[in-house]
Amino acid sequence: MEETIGVTSAAQIPKQRGEALQDSAVRYAEERHWDVFPGAWLESVDGTWRCSCGDAGCPAPGAHAVRDDWPTQATGSATVARRLWAKQPNASILLPTGRTFDAIDVPETAGFLALARMERMELTLGPVTCTPDRRMQFFVLPGAIAKVPDLVRKLGWPPATLDLVTLGEGAYVAAPPTRFGASGAVQWACRPTAANRWLPDAEEIISPLAYACGREARRR
Numbered sequence: 001m002e003e004t005i006g007v008t009s010a011a012q013i014p015k016q017r018g019e020a021l022q023d024s025a026v027r028y029a030e031e032r033h034w035d036v037f038p039g040a041w042l043e044s045v046d047g048t049w050r051c052s053c054g055d056a057g058c059p060a061p062g063a064h065a066v067r068d069d070w071p072t073q074a075t076g077s078a079t080v081a082r083r084l085w086a087k088q089p090n091a092s093i094l095l096p097t098g099r100t101f102d103a104i105d106v107p108e109t110a111g112f113l114a115l116a117r118m119e120r121m122e123l124t125l126g127p128v129t130c131t132p133d134r135r136m137q138f139f140v141l142p143g144a145i146a147k148v149p150d151l152v153r154k155l156g157w158p159p160a161t162l163d164l165v166t167l168g169e170g171a172y173v174a175a176p177p178t179r180f181g182a183s184g185a186v187q188w189a190c191r192p193t194a195a196n197r198w199l200p201d202a203e204e205i206i207s208p209l210a211y212a213c214g215r216e217a218r219r220r
Helices: 021-032 078-087 108-121 144-154 202-219
Strands: 002-006 012-016 042-045 048-051 093-096 102-107 128-130 135-140 165-167 172-174 187-190
Touching: 021 078, 021 093, 102 108, 102 144, 102 202, 108 128, 108 135, 108 187, 108 202, 135 202, 144 165, 144 202
Parallel strands: none
Antiparallel strands: 002 012, 012 187, 042 048, 093 172, 102 135, 102 165, 128 135, 128 187
């Protein structure tokens, strides 16, 4: 079951309900052919949610890798994914970037502004996540991490001035319905569908993203 939460006239976040983490992880591997691996999870300690890693100051409670060799643990096999989450049903779902997709990470306010512009421009989008720490990740074809800095410069923006980060090889994103900290779960701003199976190149969407991040930088 999904419930949509109104955010802007241009975008609504589909909220997933009642779907087990294991089912989601298996579906990502089976239907999207994304590699997945289990990460940390949240535990209730004296009525307070804490990260399973045990670090009271964990910067990403419930949504980070727990093993240094996570790149070798990540799997695109639905069977293996089912087995991994059977061992720890509460584990977060983490998706490595730099394999079947890269991700462009921006502040939520800039992300929704960019989504509105992309809608007007009739651009084709891939999946987009929205996290409880108010970030959004736009899925694009692999190789974006090498392209984006030059693309941003050509648009007239010094990359260091924008809160825009490209995640490629060696990084990962948390996938819905992973809970992140005490404020909620990762959700889809643009959920995976048959229509967006083919991802855009970073060059196709970088202009509205850079513009939105530039506006956000000036506002701050």
